[in-house]
Amino acid sequence: MSLVTVNIDDKSYEAKENSLLIDLLILHDIKVPYFCYHESLGADGNCRMCMVEIEGKKRPQIACDTFVSDGMSIQTASEKISSVRKRILELELINHPVDCPICDQAGECKLQDYYMDFGLYDSNIDMKEKVHNKKHIALGSSVILDRERCVLCTRCVRFTSNITKSGELGVINRGDKACISTVPGMKLDNPYAMNVVDLCPVGALTSKEFRFAQRVWFLKSTPSICHGCSTGCNIFIDHNQEKYKEDKIYRIRPRKNREVNGDFICDYGRLSYKNLQENRQQELLNKSNVISYEDALLELNSKISGSKNIVILVDANLYNEDIAAISNFSQKIGAKLVCPTECYFDDSFGDDWLKSDYKCANLQAIKNYKIDSLFSSDQQIDLLINFNHPSFSKFSSKQSVEFSTHKGSSAELVLAIPAYSEYSGTTINDANIEQYSQKAITTDVATISEYLSDLSKVAL
Amino acid sequence: MIILEDKKIVSSKFHIENSHTLSVAKEHGTYSSIERLFTLSSEEIIAIIKESHLRGKGGGGAPAGNKWALMPLGELKPSFLAVNCDESEPGTFKDREIISKDPHLLIEGIICTCFAIKSHTAYIYVRGEYKEFSNILQSAIDEAYEAGYLGENIFNKGYKLDVIVHRGAGAYICGEKSALLESLEGKRGHPRVKPHQQECEWYFDNPTLVNNVETIASVPFIVKNGADAYKEFGTSSSPGTLLFAMSGHVNKPGVYESEFGICMMDYINHYGGGIKNGKKLKAIIPGGASTKILTADEVGLAKLDYETMKALGSSLGTGGMIVMDEDTNMVEALKNLLEFYHHESCGQCTPCREGTGWVDTIMQNLLDGVARGEDIEKILEISKTMNGQTICVFAPAVSDVIDGFITKFRSEFESYVREDLT
Ligand SMILES: Cc1cc2nc3c(=O)[nH]c(=O)nc-3n(C[C@H](O)[C@H](O)[C@H](O)COP(=O)(O)O)c2cc1C
Ligand code: SF4
Ligand code: SF4
Numbered sequence: 001m002s003l004v005t006v007n008i009d010d011k012s013y014e015a016k017e018n019s020l021l022i023d024l025l026i027l028h029d030i031k032v033p034y035f036c037y038h039e040s041l042g043a044d045g046n047c048r049m050c051m052v053e054i055e056g057k058k059r060p061q062i063a064c065d066t067f068v069s070d071g072m073s074i075q076t077a078s079e080k081i082s083s084v085r086k087r088i089l090e091l092e093l094i095n096h097p098v099d100c101p102i103c104d105q106a107g108e109c110k111l112q113d114y115y116m117d118f119g120l121y122d123s124n125i126d127m128k129e130k131v132h133n134k135k136h137i138a139l140g141s142s143v144i145l146d147r148e149r150c151v152l153c154t155r156c157v158r159f160t161s162n163i164t165k166s167g168e169l170g171v172i173n174r175g176d177k178a179c180i181s182t183v184p185g186m187k188l189d190n191p192y193a194m195n196v197v198d199l200c201p202v203g204a205l206t207s208k209e210f211r212f213a214q215r216v217w218f219l220k221s222t223p224s225i226c227h228g229c230s231t232g233c234n235i236f237i238d239h240n241q242e243k244y245k246e247d248k249i250y251r252i253r254p255r256k257n258r259e260v261n262g263d264f265i266c267d268y269g270r271l272s273y274k275n276l277q278e279n280r281q282q283e284l285l286n287k288s289n290v291i292s293y294e295d296a297l298l299e300l301n302s303k304i305s306g307s308k309n310i311v312i313l314v315d316a317n318l319y320n321e322d323i324a325a326i327s328n329f330s331q332k333i334g335a336k337l338v339c340p341t342e343c344y345f346d347d348s349f350g351d352d353w354l355k356s357d358y359k360c361a362n363l364q365a366i367k368n369y370k371i372d373s374l375f376s377s378d379q380q381i382d383l384l385i386n387f388n389h390p391s392f393s394k395f396s397s398k399q400s401v402e403f404s405t406h407k408g409s410s411a412e413l414v415l416a417i418p419a420y421s422e423y424s425g426t427t428i429n430d431a432n433i434e435q436y437s438q439k440a441i442t443t444d445v446a447t448i449s450e451y452l453s454d455l456s457k458v459a460l
Numbered sequence: 461m462i463i464l465e466d467k468k469i470v471s472s473k474f475h476i477e478n479s480h481t482l483s484v485a486k487e488h489g490t491y492s493s494i495e496r497l498f499t500l501s502s503e504e505i506i507a508i509i510k511e512s513h514l515r516g517k518g519g520g521g522a523p524a525g526n527k528w529a530l531m532p533l534g535e536l537k538p539s540f541l542a543v544n545c546d547e548s549e550p551g552t553f554k555d556r557e558i559i560s561k562d563p564h565l566l567i568e569g570i571i572c573t574c575f576a577i578k579s580h581t582a583y584i585y586v587r588g589e590y591k592e593f594s595n596i597l598q599s600a601i602d603e604a605y606e607a608g609y610l611g612e613n614i615f616n617k618g619y620k621l622d623v624i625v626h627r628g629a630g631a632y633i634c635g636e637k638s639a640l641l642e643s644l645e646g647k648r649g650h651p652r653v654k655p656h657q658q659e660c661e662w663y664f665d666n667p668t669l670v671n672n673v674e675t676i677a678s679v680p681f682i683v684k685n686g687a688d689a690y691k692e693f694g695t696s697s698s699p700g701t702l703l704f705a706m707s708g709h710v711n712k713p714g715v716y717e718s719e720f721g722i723c724m725m726d727y728i729n730h731y732g733g734g735i736k737n738g739k740k741l742k743a744i745i746p747g748g749a750s751t752k753i754l755t756a757d758e759v760g761l762a763k764l765d766y767e768t769m770k771a772l773g774s775s776l777g778t779g780g781m782i783v784m785d786e787d788t789n790m791v792e793a794l795k796n797l798l799e800f801y802h803h804e805s806c807g808q809c810t811p812c813r814e815g816t817g818w819v820d821t822i823m824q825n826l827l828d829g830v831a832r833g834e835d836i837e838k839i840l841e842i843s844k845t846m847n848g849q850t851i852c853v854f855a856p857a858v859s860d861v862i863d864g865f866i867t868k869f870r871s872e873f874e875s876y877v878r879e880d881l882t
């Protein structure tokens with residue numbers, strides 16, 4: 001496809017011939033209001049907000065249905081366009097409750113942004129004349145619809161018809177009584193259902209989990225990689241530390257990556273943040289007694305020195321940096337390093353879209369380090385050191401040490417480690433793409449690398 | 461009074477008893493174009509239709525031949541014909557006459573059209589409420605199958621053709637051709653965004669032609685008698701005839717075919733027997749509810765052809781005239797129409813979905829005596845926003861209707877305004 005030059009607001013831009021004008025405007029951060037267009041869902045042309053002026057065309061055109069051609073000249077901010085947009089927005093607001101102070105979307109709502117831009121604070125019709133509608137409809141087990149706030153952009157409907165092809169949602173009734181509904185006999189409960197909450201440009205769709213939990217402007221978003229399965233969907237971890245409280249994750253949202261997950265994630269991954277902050281191991285324990293970091297290292301050192309046959313288990317969710325350090329350590333102490341992978345396999349989880357059959361984030365690194373995935377031995381294990389592998393309890397050994405994110409370990413020596421959201425590192429997904437997760441939550445717990453490097457000092 | 465000569469192409473059998481049955485229809489010439497049809501090639505038939513300047517009779521007046529020529533013939537994909545009998549616009553009630561009084565003429569037209577565009581399946585999309593008319597049409601189709609005029613090997617010419625009647629669920633918007641096809645595909649009747657180039661319509665991604673019932677019913681005459689015979693009727697740019705119709709304050713409301721180009725008033729007087737109760741004419745909506753209203757003065761200048769009506773700032777539309785006498789309350793008349801549009805907007809586009817409801821609300825306020833002068837301006841402003849910024853022409857048509865009423869009869873609207881309101 002050849003490149004063409006187009007002129008937007010008297011500046012030149014290059015674009016692929018016949019590409020969509022709205023994509024170009026979005027790419028260059030040129031302000032254009034829109035509700036219905038979405039890169040992953042395509043154009044539908046229903047909101048009529050993305051109007052621009054194109055030289056040679058009598059009427060304003062919608063940018064989501066305009067294909068660029070060489071020499072095209074576009075105005076996005078002329079007086080004519082502003083007034084058209086303002087008038088359409090005014091119509092959009094006519095039946096909207098404008099109840100932003102009690103709306104979850106406030107702060108990330110396109111309607112709110114636009115009417116602030118246009119100074120349309122008060123919508124033009126008395127409350128009594130507005131078409132009133134139901135404000136709390138459970139579409140499924142996790143998504144709530146407020147019909148009064150809906151702008152009928154049909155993004156949610158198109159998600160279920162074009163992306164998941166499950167078709168749970170549709171529009172019913174006509175004109176200003178048109179509204180979103182589930183198809184009779186169906187519920188919005190597919191494994192990707194909650195993506196409609198992100199897609200909804202206004203506060204019409206909310207997640208039961210997140211509703212009223214936090215004002216979005218208090219949240220910090222940290223880029224990370226979901227550890228739910230080996231697809232490695234790109235996510236934002238949204239968290240906030242309220243005064244005198246712990247830093248807490250409020251939600252996980254998809255982060256766009258065309259090569260991996262596009263704009264979406266599965267509900268399992270989205271809700272996996274709960275497990276990241278429940279039942280967490282915080283202390284270092286020796287035979288159930290809390291001990292200091294130094295004592296823990298000494299204890300570990302003495303266990304290693306007194307054992308001959310040592311086996312190390314490593315979890316396929318750890319970062320590359322951890323696995324490298326563990327692999328080194330294993331060689332140094334002459335241990336046998338294994339990662340049984342069968343416990344991650346679940347073909348009822350995987351599908352032909354995002355979800356993969358292996359519910360771990362870094363299987364590829366286990367393969368790259370040629371770590372055995374099967375383990376059998378007739379010899380008695382003297383010392384078993386587990387780095388958070390879920391199959392620990394299946395092994396028996398004379399002595400055991402466990403580096404663990406969660407409570408419930410039966411090892412004699414238990415060493416708390418952070419969850420992936422609490423430190424930075426890289427993972428390699430099943431398409432062999434190496435990806436970086438940034439530390440979102442602060443914790444005092446030492447990382448595996450810290451333990452191992454401090455241990456080598458003790459051992460000296 | 462001027463006496464008009466009857467010129468009939470599609471209504472010639474309407475007065476005959478049992479004209480809807482195959483035997484009677486055949487006796488009076490239906491299916492007589494078939495002989496010639498099968499001596500012609502697709503290209504030849506399309507050329508004849510082009511040459512005849514037959515224009516679409518569903519409201520737009522698009523040249524039918526040009527539309528047919530957009531069908532990609534010889535493609536590997538099957539092609540389809542969808543006959544538009546959704547006829548749901550107030551003031552338009554002509555197609556039901558054809559399907560109930562001469563359904564075999566429509567079937568004959570479908571055979572000619574499908575043979576020309578190499579289609580083996582035609583759908584007739586009938587307005588949901590037309591149950592009885594649809595039953596008559598279906599019996600005629602059954603008879604045609606029985607006689608071997610439809611089915612595997614029609615007229616023993618080795619051509620297969622199936623005709624399927626599909627009744628809509630009662631939505632005006634399903635008359636819009638792309639919404640009709642969405643509906644036929646089993647989806648919600650939402651008009652599609654218009655393509656950037658001229659192209660045919662698509663039914664499940666297969667090339668499809670959508671024509672009005674009367675357009676298709678005009679085809680046999682042209683196939684049989686040639687393009688020149690058709691052009692003998694009407695004017696040079698609006699050739700042929702149309703099933704014009706009248707409703708409202710006339711003595712003999714109804715459907716009467718006439719050639720294009722005659723004076724509107726002559727038509728009203730000749731076929732409609734003039735205005736009821738000897739009253740004076742106030743206004744006429746000329747071509748179904750969605751065309752711009754004409755004042756009595758404008759009606760005096762109006763001729764029933766596409767060009768003159770356009771010059772008057774309105775359009776011929778479907779030729780369904782709504783006649784209003786001097787006692788008509790224009791505010792109530794517009795309110796009546798806006799209730800219809802409010803109810804029928806498909807609701808996709810913001811300006812139409814919200815605009816039709818809002819103007820209806822303001823009109824109610826006006827009638828209730830709780831509107832102010834600026835509310836009339838507000839209606840005009842909303843109307844402007846509805847014009848030219850939507851997916852289909854429903855909203856622009858509503859805008860034209862509003863503009864026509866308010867600009868031409870503004871004082872009546874102003875008489876309802878209450879300036880003492882705070
Ligand atoms: C809102 C709307 C309603 C329409 N309803 C009808 C209808 O009931 N019947 C019809 O033939 N055309 C209707 N049309 C026009 C069709 O879209 C289409 O142009 C027509 O069927 C083409 O046939 P023709 O070229 O033979 O006229 C409607 C258009 C719009 C915008
Ligand atoms: S619920 Fe949200 S996404 Fe769905 S149509 Fe309404 S505004 Fe659009
Ligand atoms: S598909 Fe896998 S990586 Fe993606 S969100 Fe779901 S669990 Fe996480």
Ligand code: SF4
Pocket residue numbers: 633650651804805806807808809810812813850851852853854855856
């Ligand atoms: S203009 Fe009105 S009827 Fe036409 S597509 Fe838009 S909302 Fe539907």
Ligand code: FES
Pocket residue numbers: 033034035036037044045046047048049050062063064065
């Ligand atoms: S984004 Fe273009 S019409 Fe909605």
